[in-house]
Amino acid sequence: MSEAKSTAPGTALSGLRVLDMTRILAGPWATQILADMGAEVIKIERPGKGDDTRSWGPPNLSDAEGRDRSAAYFHAANRGKRSVAVDMARPEGQRVLRALAAQSDVVVENFKVGGLAKYGLDYASLAKVKPDIVYCSITGFGQTGPYADRAGYDFLVQGMGGLMSVTGQPDGAPGAEPMKVGVALTDLLTGLYAVIGILSALRHRDAAGEGQHVDMALLDVQVASLANQAMNYLATGTAPGRLGNAHPSIVPYQVFAASDGHVILAVGNDGQFARFCGVAGAPGLAADPQFATNPGRVRHRGVLVPILQGLISGRSMDDWIEALSAAHVPVGPINTIDRVFADPQVIARGMRTEPETPEGHQLVGVASPIKMSRTPPVQPRAAPTLGADTRAVLGRLLDPSDFDLDALMADGTLGCENAPFNAGDEQ
Numbered sequence: 001m002s003e004a005k006s007t008a009p010g011t012a013l014s015g016l017r018v019l020d021m022t023r024i025l026a027g028p029w030a031t032q033i034l035a036d037m038g039a040e041v042i043k044i045e046r047p048g049k050g051d052d053t054r055s056w057g058p059p060n061l062s063d064a065e066g067r068d069r070s071a072a073y074f075h076a077a078n079r080g081k082r083s084v085a086v087d088m089a090r091p092e093g094q095r096v097l098r099a100l101a102a103q104s105d106v107v108v109e110n111f112k113v114g115g116l117a118k119y120g121l122d123y124a125s126l127a128k129v130k131p132d133i134v135y136c137s138i139t140g141f142g143q144t145g146p147y148a149d150r151a152g153y154d155f156l157v158q159g160m161g162g163l164m165s166v167t168g169q170p171d172g173a174p175g176a177e178p179m180k181v182g183v184a185l186t187d188l189l190t191g192l193y194a195v196i197g198i199l200s201a202l203r204h205r206d207a208a209g210e211g212q213h214v215d216m217a218l219l220d221v222q223v224a225s226l227a228n229q230a231m232n233y234l235a236t237g238t239a240p241g242r243l244g245n246a247h248p249s250i251v252p253y254q255v256f257a258a259s260d261g262h263v264i265l266a267v268g269n270d271g272q273f274a275r276f277c278g279v280a281g282a283p284g285l286a287a288d289p290q291f292a293t294n295p296g297r298v299r300h301r302g303v304l305v306p307i308l309q310g311l312i313s314g315r316s317m318d319d320w321i322e323a324l325s326a327a328h329v330p331v332g333p334i335n336t337i338d339r340v341f342a343d344p345q346v347i348a349r350g351m352r353t354e355p356e357t358p359e360g361h362q363l364v365g366v367a368s369p370i371k372m373s374r375t376p377p378v379q380p381r382a383a384p385t386l387g388a389d390t391r392a393v394l395g396r397l398l399d400p401s402d403f404d405l406d407a408l409m410a411d412g413t414l415g416c417e418n419a420p421f422n423a424g425d426e427q
Contacts, residue, residue, distance in 0.1 A: 010375065011037060011376075011377070011378055017042070017103065017105050018035075018041045018042065018104060018107075019042055019044065020042060021109040021121070023052055024110070025188070025191070026186075026187040026188070026191050026194070026218065027108055028043075028051070028077035028191075029190075029191030030138070030191040030192070030198070031081065032077050032078060032079060033368070034195065035081050036378060037370070037377055042389075044084055044088070044097065047086070047412060047413075050387075051078070053077070056073040056074065058071070059072045061075055063359070070386075074383060079381060080383075082384060082389035082393050083385065083387055083390070085387035085414060087412060090412075093408075094121060096408070098121070098125075099398055099399075099402070100394075101130060102130050105134060105202065106133070106198055106202070107126060107134070107136070108136045108198070109135075111137075112151065123135040123137070127211060131210065132210055133211040134214065135214065137214070138191075138194055139152060139216070139217055140157060147219070152219065154187040157186045157222050160219060161186065161222025161226070162226050162229070163222055164179060165178055165239070166229050166242055166248075167242065168242045170243055171241070186221060189221050189225050193221050194216045198214060229248065246305075249298065250266075250267070250294060250298070251267075251301050252265050252273070252297070252305065252308055253267060256309055257312065257313055258312055258319075259315060259316050261316075261317045261334075263332065263334075264332050265308075265312070265330075266331070266332075269294070270292065272329050273291070273294075273297070275324075275328065279329065280312075281311075282307075282311060349371075351367050352366065352367070353367045355383075357385075363382045387415040388416070390417075391405060391416055
C-alpha cells in the first residue's frame with residue numbers, strides 16, 4: 001500500500017517521509033529540523049510512556065484548558081511531528097515498523113549499536129525491505145571502534161572530546177575547573193551534522209538510486225567541532241588550555257566589567273581596535289607597536305587587558321554599547337534568557353512562536369532559525385501528545401488486509417492518545 005506523503009507543499013522537503021525512532025535530544029533535534037523544512041516525520045514512541053523527555057519536568061507546558069502537554073524539554077525537540085505509539089518488542093509491532101519503513105525515505109534511530117538487529121529494524125534488515133532507504137544511526141561513539149558498545153551522553157562527550165578542557169576559568173583563577181557548556185551542545189551539533197549527512201545521502205539516492213547508512217557519533221562530532229582549537233594543537237603540538245571568556249587567537253575578545261555590569265568586547269581586526277581606542281579616549285594604544293596589530297595584542301595580552309579593564313570600568317554598560325555600536329565596534333551585553341526573548345532583534349526575527357495543538361490551543365515555542373526566500377520552514381505545529389496520530393497515520397499507510405489496527409490496539413501492540421498500554425520490555 002503506497003500513499004501520498006502528508007507534508008507541506010511548497011516547502012524545501014515536501015514529499016519526504018521520515019521514520020523517527022529516536023528519543024532524548026540528538027536524534028529528535030535532527031528530525032525536528034527535517035520537520036521544520038516540510039518533511040513528514042513519524043515519531044515512534046513506546047505505548048503508555050513515550051519519549052523519556054516527556055517526563056523530564058517540571059516545567060511542563062499546559063494548554064488554555066489546563067491540559068498537561070508534557071515537559072517543556074520534550075517540546076524543545078519535537079515540534080511538527082506525528083506521534084505513533086508502537087511496541088517494537090512485539091513481533092506485530094516490528095512488522096508495523098517494517099511496513100512504515102518500506103514507505104519512508106529516511107529512518108533515524110539512536111539505539112545502542114546492534115540494538116535494533118534483534119527486531120529486524122537495523123539497516124541491513126530494512127535495506128532488504130527498501131534498498132534505497134537512507135538510514136541514519138546516532139550513537140555516542142559510532143558503529144565501529146573500541147568504544148562502540150559504550151553508552152554515550154552529551155556531558156561525557158563534552159569531557160572526552162576536549163570541549164571542557166578549553167571551557168572555564170584558567171588554572172589559578174577563582175572558580176577554575178573544566179566546565180561544560182550550558183546546553184547539551186554536543187547533542188545539538190550531532191543533530192545538525194546528522195541532517196547534513198541525511199540530505200547528502202538523499203542527494204546521492206536521487207542521483208544513483210541507492211540508499212546508504214549514515215553513521216553519526218557524538219564523539220566524532222565533538223572532535224570535529226573543536227575547530228580552531230584542534231588546529232592550534234595540530235599546528236604546534238601544544239594542547240590549548242582554559243582562558244575563561246578570552247579568545248586564544250584574538251585580543252581583545254572577552255568579557256569586561258563596566259561600572260554597572262559586564263559587556264562583551266569582540267574586536268576582530270586592527271581597524272576595530274583603533275576605533276575602540278578612539279571611543280575610549282586612548283588613541284595612543286592603537287599606535288603603540290605592542291598593540292597595533294592582533295599578533296602583538298595576543299603576545300602582550302597580559303599587559304593590554306588590565307589597561308582596557310581600567311578604561312571600561314569607568315563607564316556604564318549602556319554607554320559603552322551605544323558608543324561602540326555607533327563606531328561599528330562589536331559589543332554587546334550578557335543577556336539572561338528572559339532578556340533574550342525581549343530583545344528587539346530577536347522579536348523582529350520571529351524567534352518566539354505560538355505553535356498550535358490539533359485542538360487549536362496555542363502553546364509557546366522557539367522558531368526555526370532558518371530563513372529562506374522561496375521555501376521557508378513550515379508554520380510551527382506543537383509537539384504531539386503521545387500516540388495522537390497512531391490511528392490516522394497507520395490507517396493511511398498500512399494495508400487494512402494485512403493489519404487489524406483495532407486488534408493491535410486492544411492487545412497493546414499499538415497505543416493512542418488517552419489509551420495507555422503496557423509497554424512491555426524496555427526498548
